[in-house]
Amino acid sequence: MAKKARLVVIGNGMAGIRTVEELLKMAPDLYEITVFGDEPHPNYNRILLTPVLAGEMRLEETILNDHDWYAEHGITLRTGSPVAKIDRVRRKVITEQGETVPYDRILIATGAAAALAPIPGKDLPGVYSYRDMRDVEALTQVSAEGGEAVIIGAGLLGLEVAHGLNARGMQVTVVHRRAWPLDKQLDARGGAMLQQAMEARGIRFLLERESAAVLGTDRVEGLQFQDGSSIPARIVVMTVGIRPRIALAKDAGLACEQGILVSDTLQTYDPRIYAVGECVQHRGMTYGLVAPLFEQAKVAANHLAEYGRMRYEGSVTSTKLKVTGIELFSAGDFLGGEDTEELTLLDAHQGIYKKVVLQNSKIKGILLYGDTSIGPWLFEHLRQESDISTMRDHLLFGETHLGDAGHSGASQAARLPDSAEICGCNGVSKGQIVHAIREGLFTVEEVRKCTKASASCGSCTGLVEQLLMSTLGGVYDGSARKKAICACTDYTHQEVRDAIRKEKLLSVRETFRFLGWRNPGGCASCRPAVNYYVRAAWPAEGKDDPSARFINERAHANIQKDGTYSVVPRIYGGVTTPAELKRIAEVAERHAVPMVKFTGGQRLDLLGVAKEKLPVIWAELDMPSGHAYGKALRTVKSCVGKEFCRFGVQDSTQLAIDLEKNLERMWAPHKVKLAASGCPRNCAESTIKDVGVIGVDSGWEIYVGGNGGMKVRAADLLTKVKTEAEVIEISKAFLQMYREDAQYLERTAPWVERVGLERIKARVVDDLEQRKALAQALDFAIAQEKDPWAEAVAGRLDIHAGPLRRISA
Ligand SMILES: Cc1cc2nc3c(=O)[nH]c(=O)nc-3n(C[C@H](O)[C@H](O)[C@H](O)COP(=O)(O)OP(=O)(O)OC[C@H]3O[C@@H](n4cnc5c(N)ncnc54)[C@H](O)[C@@H]3O)c2cc1C
Ligand code: SF4
Numbered sequence: 001m002a003k004k005a006r007l008v009v010i011g012n013g014m015a016g017i018r019t020v021e022e023l024l025k026m027a028p029d030l031y032e033i034t035v036f037g038d039e040p041h042p043n044y045n046r047i048l049l050t051p052v053l054a055g056e057m058r059l060e061e062t063i064l065n066d067h068d069w070y071a072e073h074g075i076t077l078r079t080g081s082p083v084a085k086i087d088r089v090r091r092k093v094i095t096e097q098g099e100t101v102p103y104d105r106i107l108i109a110t111g112a113a114a115a116l117a118p119i120p121g122k123d124l125p126g127v128y129s130y131r132d133m134r135d136v137e138a139l140t141q142v143s144a145e146g147g148e149a150v151i152i153g154a155g156l157l158g159l160e161v162a163h164g165l166n167a168r169g170m171q172v173t174v175v176h177r178r179a180w181p182l183d184k185q186l187d188a189r190g191g192a193m194l195q196q197a198m199e200a201r202g203i204r205f206l207l208e209r210e211s212a213a214v215l216g217t218d219r220v221e222g223l224q225f226q227d228g229s230s231i232p233a234r235i236v237v238m239t240v241g242i243r244p245r246i247a248l249a250k251d252a253g254l255a256c257e258q259g260i261l262v263s264d265t266l267q268t269y270d271p272r273i274y275a276v277g278e279c280v281q282h283r284g285m286t287y288g289l290v291a292p293l294f295e296q297a298k299v300a301a302n303h304l305a306e307y308g309r310m311r312y313e314g315s316v317t318s319t320k321l322k323v324t325g326i327e328l329f330s331a332g333d334f335l336g337g338e339d340t341e342e343l344t345l346l347d348a349h350q351g352i353y354k355k356v357v358l359q360n361s362k363i364k365g366i367l368l369y370g371d372t373s374i375g376p377w378l379f380e381h382l383r384q385e386s387d388i389s390t391m392r393d394h395l396l397f398g399e400t401h402l403g404d405a406g407h408s409g410a411s412q413a414a415r416l417p418d419s420a421e422i423c424g425c426n427g428v429s430k431g432q433i434v435h436a437i438r439e440g441l442f443t444v445e446e447v448r449k450c451t452k453a454s455a456s457c458g459s460c461t462g463l464v465e466q467l468l469m470s471t472l473g474g475v476y477d478g479s480a481r482k483k484a485i486c487a488c489t490d491y492t493h494q495e496v497r498d499a500i501r502k503e504k505l506l507s508v509r510e511t512f513r514f515l516g517w518r519n520p521g522g523c524a525s526c527r528p529a530v531n532y533y534v535r536a537a538w539p540a541e542g543k544d545d546p547s548a549r550f551i552n553e554r555a556h557a558n559i560q561k562d563g564t565y566s567v568v569p570r571i572y573g574g575v576t577t578p579a580e581l582k583r584i585a586e587v588a589e590r591h592a593v594p595m596v597k598f599t600g601g602q603r604l605d606l607l608g609v610a611k612e613k614l615p616v617i618w619a620e621l622d623m624p625s626g627h628a629y630g631k632a633l634r635t636v637k638s639c640v641g642k643e644f645c646r647f648g649v650q651d652s653t654q655l656a657i658d659l660e661k662n663l664e665r666m667w668a669p670h671k672v673k674l675a676a677s678g679c680p681r682n683c684a685e686s687t688i689k690d691v692g693v694i695g696v697d698s699g700w701e702i703y704v705g706g707n708g709g710m711k712v713r714a715a716d717l718l719t720k721v722k723t724e725a726e727v728i729e730i731s732k733a734f735l736q737m738y739r740e741d742a743q744y745l746e747r748t749a750p751w752v753e754r755v756g757l758e759r760i761k762a763r764v765v766d767d768l769e770q771r772k773a774l775a776q777a778l779d780f781a782i783a784q785e786k787d788p789w790a791e792a793v794a795g796r797l798d799i800h801a802g803p804l805r806r807i808s809a
Contacts (some may be wrong), residue, residue: 003719006101008034008035008107014043014044015276020033038082040079042069045350050323053136081096083248088270110245115236117211120212121214125236127725130161130239147171150231151165153241172203176209190369197351211226220233250694264704266280274304275300278293292317306594316331320372327368328368328369329367331378340358340359341359350575354371363382376463378412381685426456433453437467441468444465486526488517491515495531508530533797539785556799564619566608573656584606601634632665633660638657639676641678642679652676659728663731688708688714690747702721704760729775730771736775741756
């Protein structure tokens with residue numbers, strides 16, 4: 001057998017090992033690989049150091065490739081073994097311990113080191129940098145005793161370390177020489193909002209201060225500024241930038257400037273030596289984020305594999321801040337200049353600020369604070385240099401408006417092009433994820449393992465879930481049962497529900513605390529679900545957390561794509577009166593409501609209402625909320641029925657009114673729609689409703705689990721009954737079982753398929769005692785709910801409550 005070529009990798013970090021992974025995919029047998037790392041660990045995810053410092057994750061969970069991985073791929077790993085010299089003449093590398101290893105090719109991936117501010121006292125005990133596991137271990141240890149921590153530098157790392165030490169109970173002050181934090185990622189307004197949010201958590205800022213010296217004799221005692229003032233400090237953490245680690249390459253005679261100079265093939269000036277990661281300089285640029293390094297890794301691997309086809313032409317980067325509960329996305333030139341224009345949206349009350357900088361109808365910069373959901377979509381247009389003139393009006397609201405988007409809101413990621421970057425940390429595109437799902441993945445965990453998407457900061461988990469939903473359709477619902485609610489915990493929906501019931505957990509916060517949520521503030525996936533589970537289990541005592549609800553449920557109206565809202569009052573069974581119609585018309589006229597429209601569910605919709613006008617319109621309408629915006633009972637549609645229709649055999653209008661009056665204000669895992677038809681001609685379309693009733697000569701047929709919309713499903717016949725009272729009781733029992741059992745955001749259609757009609761029948765039809773108990777439980781839950789519009793009009797409900805993303809731990 002021909003002898004393999006020898007590849008020596010110097011640097012066992014994120015870029016180096018990613019290159020090896022890519023290489024193994026293309027040419028698994030080409031090289032005999034030896035990896036040298038000067039840290040004592042196998043390759044770990046440096047990005048996750050902040051969650052570890054904040055106590056949200058354990059160190060072991062950051063390991064990307066454990067020792068077995070190296071062994072399985074025949075790679076020799078030397079940890080704790082820094083390379084001291086590259087002898088290019090003899091083609092050998094020599095370690096500090098004196099080991100000599102010959103090479104045919106070298107990959108240098110030595111990363112960068114934290115820079116220290118060049119001030120007196122910088123070497124005193126108690127001064128820390130923030131770069132690797134050793135730093136996190138040291139900071140974790142020292143923070144146990146509390147005291148004042150002073151962070152120099154309010155960049156991404158500075159704020160993350162501030163968050164981590166604050167979470168560990170230290171009194172944290174961030175010192176920054178500029179006028180606002182994150183000045184490279186935010187403008188003054190965004191910076192002020194961020195500062196306010198962090199101050200609300202107890203972190204202090206001293207801005208426009210130039211550090212002059214670390215004070216202390218034997219160890220740190222304080223920090224002095226150039227103006228002569230000083231503050232006390234038990235520890236000082238310096239996060240003032242990074243320096244590419246190039247000494248080894250420089251000594252070996254390779255051309256270096258700021259970093260090791262590489263061509264578009266990631267080759268250094270020595271054709272046998274490649275370099276990737278933070279240590280390189282390409283076309284004048286150095287990078288300090290993983291996404292560009294992973295792009296480099298692909299190209300370097302391609303050339304090491306001797307394919308020689310790819311070129312690296314530089315990267316456009318975007319940044320996010322990994323501080324629990326603070327959403328921030330920034331990319332490109334977000335400050336703009338004389339020849340650019342800006343689109344901005346500011347909702348200071350909700351802490352949302354969006355800014356897009358345009359030049360000749362192309363996106364040049366993006367800044368999103370408070371709500372970053374449209375970040376990947378905008379970023380894709382920035383990268384593609386798309387002409388956005390036709391969507392300029394909607395740009396700040398994203399491609400889809402924020403209301404219901406089909407079954408489970410899965411359309412946002414589905415509409416992105418394949419090239420769109422979903423996971424910024426690991427540089428994984430939508431196309432790669434969808435391809436992997438089609439190859440046989442069913443859960444976020446599997447996608448994470450296979451593609452690395454959502455394996456780092458976790459902020460793209462929602463998008464990955466959307467791709468699973470849109471790619472797998474119903475199959476995803478089935479497998480979802482076995483997976484954790486989201487990346488914040490390992491518990492499944494069912495386990496969380498069980499704990500809430502068994503331990504009588506009465507709030508989202510209590511639940512997170514009891515179950516040891518990894519991310520103490522939760523995320524946009526778990527907070528609404530847990531809030532629903534708490535309220536469903538404990539309707540009287542459970543605390544509703546409005547900040548854990550989606551925007552529509554917080555505002556009690558549906559937000560439209562132009563930022564206005566729609567108002568749908570409840571009209572029981574779709575039956576109204578001239579007086580009611582007159583009142584609606586007068587309100588619409590008085591407030592110049594741009595559009596009045598009948599909905600698909602036979603209700604009247606006043607569209608285009610500004611948020612501040614909602615309470616006055618609700619007051620003047622003097623009608624209950626139609627809950628057209630919520631995961632709740634929507635409408636009970638009716639046909640004409642036997643009173644007027646010559647075919648009618650039952651009074652479907654009256655039944656629809658009665659059903660709606662019995663079920664209004666019912667919250668559920670997802671929206672719920674009912675219908676009643678007066679005869680089998682089924683004019684109210686009862687067979688595509690969550691509960692549909694059809695009048696027959698002998699009484700009523702009850703159907704369940706039907707659905708119109710994106711994925712049509714004909715309802716199953718649950719049973720036949722004689723009286724209206726039975727219809728109401730069985731409908732209630734069915735809906736209560738659904739409320740107690742279904743996963744949040746699971747419609748009745750997939751739930752019925754998952755649970756099976758027989759099991760449902762046994763409880764809600766055959767077992768009279770259980771049927772009654774379920775119906776009574778629903779009555780009790782509904783009795784605890786008040787009409788939200790009346791509450792808001794009376795000033796007892798705040799429709800401006802903050803969004804779920806900003807809730808602190
Ligand atoms: C706390 C923290 C949070 C971060 N968060 C994010 C984030 O959210 N998003 C993001 O995109 N990026 C983030 N980054 C940046 C990201 O981690 C780096 O860009 C990435 O790790 C760089 O990869 P690398 O392989 O070039 O360097 P490294 O990961 O540093 O790997 C280089 C390795 O080489 C070793 N080495 C150096 N010299 C030698 C030698 N002579 N011999 C042997 N081994 C050597 C080093 O010890 C190190 O283990 C974060 C960084 C930190 C420190
Ligand atoms: S379903 Fe029957 S009763 Fe109702 S309107 Fe149609 S034909 Fe008439």
